[in-house]
Amino acid sequence: MTEANYIIEATYLVASILFVLGLKSLSHPDTARRGMIMAAAGMGAAVLGTLFHPSIHSYLWILVGMIVGSSIGIPMAMVPMTAMPQRTALSHAFGALAASLVGVAEYSIRGSHMGPVKMGALGFEVMLGALTTTGSLIAAGKLQEFLRGTPIQFKGQHIVNLLLALTMVGLFITWLMNPGVPIFFYGMIATALIFGVMLVIPIGAADMPVVMSLLNSYAGLSSAATGFVLSNNVLIIAGTLDGFSGFILSILMCKAMNRSITNVLFGGFGATIATDTGATGTMREVSLDDVAVQLAYANQVIFVPGYGMATAQAQHAVRELGNLLEDRGVSVKYAIHPVAGRMPGHMNVLLAEANVPYSSLYEMEQINPELPSTDVAVVIGANDVVNPDARDNPKSPIAGMPIIEVDRARSVIVLKRGKGKGFSGLENPLFFKPVTGMLYGDAKSSLSSLVQAVQKV
Amino acid sequence: MNPAILLGFVMALAGEGGDAGHIPPQVLIASLYVFALAAFLGYQVISRVPPLLHTPLMSATNAISGISLIGSIVIAGENANTLSTILGCTAVASAMINVTGGFLITDRMLKMFRKKDVIQGEEKTK
Numbered sequence: 001m002t003e004a005n006y007i008i009e010a011t012y013l014v015a016s017i018l019f020v021l022g023l024k025s026l027s028h029p030d031t032a033r034r035g036m037i038m039a040a041a042g043m044g045a046a047v048l049g050t051l052f053h054p055s056i057h058s059y060l061w062i063l064v065g066m067i068v069g070s071s072i073g074i075p076m077a078m079v080p081m082t083a084m085p086q087r088t089a090l091s092h093a094f095g096a097l098a099a100s101l102v103g104v105a106e107y108s109i110r111g112s113h114m115g116p117v118k119m120g121a122l123g124f125e126v127m128l129g130a131l132t133t134t135g136s137l138i139a140a141g142k143l144q145e146f147l148r149g150t151p152i153q154f155k156g157q158h159i160v161n162l163l164l165a166l167t168m169v170g171l172f173i174t175w176l177m178n179p180g181v182p183i184f185f186y187g188m189i190a191t192a193l194i195f196g197v198m199l200v201i202p203i204g205a206a207d208m209p210v211v212m213s214l215l216n217s218y219a220g221l222s223s224a225a226t227g228f229v230l231s232n233n234v235l236i237i238a239g240t241l242d243g244f245s246g247f248i249l250s251i252l253m254c255k256a257m258n259r260s261i262t263n264v265l266f267g268g269f270g271a272t273i274a275t276d277t278g279a280t281g282t283m284r285e286v287s288l289d290d291v292a293v294q295l296a297y298a299n300q301v302i303f304v305p306g307y308g309m310a311t312a313q314a315q316h317a318v319r320e321l322g323n324l325l326e327d328r329g330v331s332v333k334y335a336i337h338p339v340a341g342r343m344p345g346h347m348n349v350l351l352a353e354a355n356v357p358y359s360s361l362y363e364m365e366q367i368n369p370e371l372p373s374t375d376v377a378v379v380i381g382a383n384d385v386v387n388p389d390a391r392d393n394p395k396s397p398i399a400g401m402p403i404i405e406v407d408r409a410r411s412v413i414v415l416k417r418g419k420g421k422g423f424s425g426l427e428n429p430l431f432f433k434p435v436t437g438m439l440y441g442d443a444k445s446s447l448s449s450l451v452q453a454v455q456k457v
Numbered sequence: 458m459n460p461a462i463l464l465g466f467v468m469a470l471a472g473e474g475g476d477a478g479h480i481p482p483q484v485l486i487a488s489l490y491v492f493a494l495a496a497f498l499g500y501q502v503i504s505r506v507p508p509l510l511h512t513p514l515m516s517a518t519n520a521i522s523g524i525s526l527i528g529s530i531v532i533a534g535e536n537a538n539t540l541s542t543i544l545g546c547t548a549v550a551s552a553m554i555n556v557t558g559g560f561l562i563t564d565r566m567l568k569m570f571r572k573k574d575v576i577q578g579e580e581k582t583k
Binding site for chain 1: 510
């Protein structure tokens with residue numbers, strides 16, 4: 001190693017430490033910001049160090065790439081918070097793309113002179129990177145509603161997918177045995193790109209939190225594999241941290257839906273549901289003034305937001321109503337289900353954006369014991385996460401999924417656009433319970449009208 | 458500090474850059490150690506992140522894994538062949554998107570998670 005190499009390695013070590021400390025700081029909102037600034041400094045150090053790498057002959061294309069990347073990346077950081085899920089899906093795509101391009105470039109430089117271990121890591125990196133790139137793009141397209149959010153399914157889908165997966169792995173192995181034949185390598189990439197698309201199209205929008213977490217994990221593992229190829233430890237560390245973070249989130253999201261990862265990936269939830277739970281009866285519609293009186297004279301009100309709050313951009317209106325009630329002495333809390341929204345933590349970010357203090361945001365396990373002593377639970381655009389069938393009806397497709405038990409509150413108000421079913425296509429017995437009152441209309445305008453009505457009470 | 462973390466960094470130092478051709482066995486073994494310890498460490502650290510911050514966590518890890526930028530930089534600057542330079546340059550751009558965009562949006566989000574008294578104080582000064 002030359003002197004320059006030692007300096008570069010030192011910056012990588014510093015970066016690794018700062019990354020871990022940065023993630024550690026995310027365990028509390030008060031320390032999080034400072035920690036992430038440290039992590040960013042670590043990244044800066046590693047990049048600066050790399051610029052002195054002895055193999056670099058020209059800075060032109062590095063500079064071009066950096067300018068292009070920054071001019072796309074900075075505007076992408078300015079998107080509204082409601083667009084967070086699709087933005088994150090896009091960044092998974094870019095991360096995976098970067099990793100797989102490094103792999104392809106490395107192969108084009110070294111060719112068949114790499115040993116079998118390095119080739120194995122490189123193939124893994126490129127394969128995973130390629131399928132994550134297209135998969136994430138499809139996910140982003142679904143979230144942005146360029147593509148239909150409902151699952152896209154056809155007959156024999158599982159067989160097609162299985163054949164694609166086998167072809168992909170088969171080409172990978174054939175290439176490992178014939179390293180000098182690039183056609184196998186590029187064939188593998190092409191199959192992986194198609195496989196990524198096929199993997200995500202049958203998954204419904206409501207299962208996106210799991211898919212997002214899985215893609216996050218794949219993008220990270222692809223980066224870690226890059227680290228093995230380049231024998232670069234900071235890449236291995238950062239990629240592994242990313243991969244494991246995604247993996248842990250996937251497990252948490254699956255637990256929050258009481259489903260396995262295989263079921264989410266291959267179940268095609270939402271398209272094939274025909275087993276109606278037979279929940280019928282009349283839905284009781286309530287008037288604005290009626291709701292306003294209930295809220296104004298309550299001791300405790302709990303808001304339960306879902307994806308409908310995001311689509312209606314109603315977070316500021318919720319908070320306005322919450323503040324008004326707090327000024328009247330009502331205790332106001334917000335209950336967040338782990339899979340509410342389209343990505344982990346989606347609702348928390350939206351409410352924080354609307355200036356709700358984080359101490360008012362409660363997790364499902366914390367809030368459920370409080371519901372029986374709550375006067376009014378207000379459900380805003382959430383459906384499955386408050387469906388009592390998950391608890392009461394073992395035959396329900398969502399049986400066993402933990403829910404926020406709003407039906408235990410003394411009164412439930414459901415803000416809903418229309419009388420239709422939720423994203424999962426399931427009938428929700430909550431809407432037919434005597435304790436429930438339905439307030440139809442756009443969540444944002446309903447909430448704004450409620451603010452005015454409460455002021456008059 | 459947890460001894461496992463220390464060991465992880467020692468192992469990180471031990472892996473020397475074998476930039477051409479084969480990966481020497483000792484480097485591979487060191488890499489596997491780094492991977493295993495980073496996985497363990499990641500599990501420990503990330504399980505402690507509350508659901509409240511799961512969206513910032515995802516964008517933070519995304520930004521951090523933009524570290525593949527350093528691999529891309531070397532390839533883009535190496536001038537080995539036209540294809541690799543084009544791929545390297547594109548990779549630098551993609552990774553840079555995640556690094557700049559990821560850290561900026563994470564900070565933007567984390568800025569929003571505030572305590573009650575902080576929010577009330579701000580509203581009074583308005």
